[in-house]
Amino acid sequence: MGYRHPTPIQAQAIPYVLMGRDVLGVAQTGTGKTASFTLPLLDILSGSRARARMPRSLILEPTRELALQVAENFVMYGKYTKLTHALLIGGESMQDQKAALNAGVDVLIATPGRLLDLFERGGLLMTQTKTLVIDEADRMLDMGFIPDVERIVTLLSPNRQTLFFSATMAPEIRRLADAFLQNPKEITVSRPSTVAALIVAGLAIVEDVDKRKALRKLIRAENVSNALIFCNRKRDVDILYKSLVKHGFSAGALHGDLPQSVRTSTLEKFKLGEIKLLVCSDVAARGIDIGGLSHVFNFDVPIHAEDYVHRTGRTGRAGRSGHAYTLATPHDRGFVAAIEKLTGQSIPPLEVEGINTAAWSEDDGRRGGRGGRGRTPERRPDNRHTEKRAEDQPKVAPEAKEHRREPDRARTRPAETDRPVERQPARQAQPQAAEARSDRRPQNDRPQNERQASDRPSNDRQSAERRPDRGHDAKPQDGRRDQRHRPDDLGPAVTGFGDEVPAFMLLPTRARRPDPVDMEQDYPAPALGRD
Known part of the structure; x- marks a missing residue:
């Protein structure tokens, strides 16, 4: 290959890899980290042969292009050896990859996703993998591969050698190294995250x-x-x-x-x-x-x-x-x-x-x-969530503001008064309502259905729902239970229009046995009508 002198990372890492120790290598990109773990692996693996579906060493790479490059380097470095390798990356035929694993491989170069996919399909076993190489660990972290890497580590033998290489050493990478490595030899040939001087x-x-x-x-x-x-x-x-x-x-x-x-x-x-x-x-x-x-x-x-x-x-x-x-x-x-x-x-x-x-x-x-x-x-000027500034608002002359059309009072919701509503039994409230209507309209001019409605006693549940001081979400006072929230009472079948319900849409509820709580003064028992 024309290599005459090792780079600093190669000169310091290769002896410890040959000793079988875990290595944590941090060096600038382009300083020969690939050769620092590939060359000693060739020497370590040359003594024996691999079994079917049981790779002897595993090299994890974050991207397919980097895995392809490591595979090419392995072929060039091991040209005069009998060692075999397999490449597991996405986008390639899985059947060909299974066939290569069945033949037995010494070095398995893979991305985490395809490796776990083949393992779940029963395509390989990793109990005989004695050397694990995690290359470009910081890129693994950025791409979200760390959970996959952690799962892969659990599938390997605890008596393994782990080589951890990265170009940067963030605090997250340091925590991962402490979790994966055992008494590693840390090698830092230059300050992390620096650019080459040339x-x-x-x-x-x-x-x-x-x-x-x-x-x-x-x-x-x-x-x-x-x-x-x-x-x-x-x-x-x-x-x-x-x-x-x-x-x-x-x-x-x-x-x-x-x-x-x-x-x-x-x-x-x-x-x-x-x-x-x-x-x-x-x-x-x-x-x-x-x-x-x-x-x-x-x-x-x-x-x-x-x-x-x-x-x-x-x-x-x-x-x-x-x-x-x-x-x-x-x-x-x-x-x-x-x-x-x-x-x-x-x-x-x-x-x-x-x-x-x-x-x-x-x-x-x-x-x-x-x-x-x-x-x-x-x-983003076209973003619908952008708030309009004051200077962007249309300017209106003062005289135009005075002549603006008043809103239609018939269509607006009447304001609720703060005056408390006096509660009274339903038997007394209904005659008063009928008397008030009789003052506004002669008795003979009223429709037949309205006269029947005025003679029918009202349910206290309906009158309570018409009270403006008791909204739908209001909680009952004095710790008493509200009739409208009883799970066994479905209430009136009504169709709502906003917050107001037209009176002609209200239907009476079926009579039921009064509850002891309802017998108190604030919650009188519902009156039974003639129907």
């Missing part, structure tokens, strides 16, 4: 509408042999890819929604030089090794500061120089500040010819541009 970085602040134009000018101005262009969202990957192709650039697209066959062929064409520009999401930001990658363009500022370290780490690998340029909008100030705080370095400003440089906005910058997350309704 990478030339730059930051251009432009308006959102000028980002594509600025990107095209940067590509034409720089001596770009091949470049990765990162976007935060998958749909922005497709939009930018079509825009670059329209302007005559040799470009391809790569994101998680594409079929696995398309993703594999596109990445292979890019490595072979058939495609010059690869527009991608963060699926290609971890561990992908592309020889001689000259540039990395962050079309969107990454929302998570750690992603900036991984994106820029695709260039400037193995001691070579590289360039990493970022296009930011005025509202990305907070994301840029988080990146500079994480890396401990300020990103130098970058001028783009023919593009006016913008300034940071006055807000805190937590609202992402094309990232989609963190945006607030104030930045």
